[in-house]
Amino acid sequence: MEKIAQQAAGFPKPEGVFSYGTAGFRTEASLLPSTVFRCGILIALRALQQKAATGLMITASHNPEADNGVKLADPTGGMLSIAWEVYANELANAETVDALIGLVADIMQKEEIPEAGARSEITVLLGRDTRKSSAGLAAAAIAGIEAAGVRVLDLGLLTTPQLHYLVRAYNRVPAEAHTEEAYFESLASSFRVLVGKTQGSGAVICDAANGVGASKMTTLLSKLGPLLEMEVRNEGKGALNSNCGADFVQKEQKLPTAFESPRDDGRRCVSLDGDADRLVYFSCENGEMRLFDGDKIAVLFSSYIGALLKAVPKGEISSASVGVVQTAYANGSSTEYIRSTLGLQVETTPTGVKFLHRAAEEFDVGIYFEANGHGTVLFKEEWAQKVLAAPTGGDAAEGEAEVALLKLKALIRLINQAVGDALSGVLLVEAILRHNCWELQDWDALYTDLPSRQLKVKVADRAKIETMDAETRVRHPADLQPLIDATVARYSQGRAFTRPSGTEDVVRVYAEAATRAETEELAVEVARHVYDKAGDSQEQTTE
């Protein structure tokens, strides 16, 4: 405690309230040293309580360069347990050193963390992105972790999913290699198995958002050699996330900087976000952009895995329960395709990866994606072990069933099961397109998105709107949902919902319908109802 008190004096809390958002703290970098120091303490306490390694990542993902943030990883490699988010908020907002010490003591008592003991054997893995402010904030994190008496393994520059992957590997029993080298090796060797002797169809162009994904993708490519042809643009010379990156491409539906029509027309392109935990594919034809978002990626992964499961011999492996998890923002056509054509179960959860991840864990094979491109595939441990133990002819495997089994084994090693990972995601998309001998048009032809529209409504207090049924219906104000229902009923294939954002001070409205014109009209009508029932004197804005 003495050490914490001493160190804390060097990281005074600035004015203002810090809040743990959908994925940790994120704000202007100069405001963050105290928060990051305290997150260091917290994630060290979590490691002590769990008697296992945890992780801390310095990044603000797709936010502008001047921002920064911190993401926290549990021993499983997943995000910090929701129950501990309360502690994170409390620590970040303690106004004085005394208040901070009091809170730390409370947490230790509640979570039964002994004051003394073999602390130095417990480790926190630390990673950071390429922002100028990241190295300084990593130093603040180290001070916090060490003040709590826990060892730091500083891994330097990493993508967020690499850090989560390494935490998971560190804690596996028996322990798996937890070096960056081992991560690349696992991705590269499994990709090699998946593509086999198939031929690629031209180079893919990667928009690396001028972020940490650029150098990591380049390293990965060096391991793959001629196996994957890729040109990396926005590789770090320009401003991070500025008119580029997966968030920009998905939200603005515009070509990122360094991509041009007609020069790049018809090319297969992929965009990563600033910390490489999201990906979307896109292409440009005659000045019109085609987006392959998280929904399209989920459908591609689901159909491929479904086909592999059909190809393996009937038994415990083939009878895996397979489910796809989406949020209400998933395009209705994707949901319909997964249910009706692929015959898979679809679950809808509230927005936020932590909810999707938890729901996906219920299946032997759980595929989850947010429309914005964040997602992955989870394999239940017992099922994965059966696959890995199943005998095959190794490299000499022949016959459809054996090859399918080999590919399932490779999938388990290719896919980052801790969190969504753009690097592993790109490899899987490329492998599937190649396996199917598909161009982007073939992928696009699986189903046609319903036109959709998102609007933002600014109200005085967005917390006035409460939702239910995975955010698809409004509970409060009570007279709002009947109005939305009546409006939606007038539109063919209409669907609309509203919910307060967890990351911005707005209420979001989502609408889809059979035609573009109807969709626009439906979105505006619903936004008007929201404004009438929950808005105050403030203006309504749209995006």
Ligand SMILES: CC(=O)N[C@H]1[C@@H](OP(=O)(O)O)O[C@H](CO)[C@@H](O)[C@@H]1O
């Ligand atoms: C509609 C939308 O894109 N919502 C995003 C956004 O959450 P909101 O709570 O909608 O602001 O940020 C989250 C964190 O990045 C992401 O998980 C989520 O998908």
Ligand SMILES: [Mg+2]
């Ligand atoms: Mg991100």
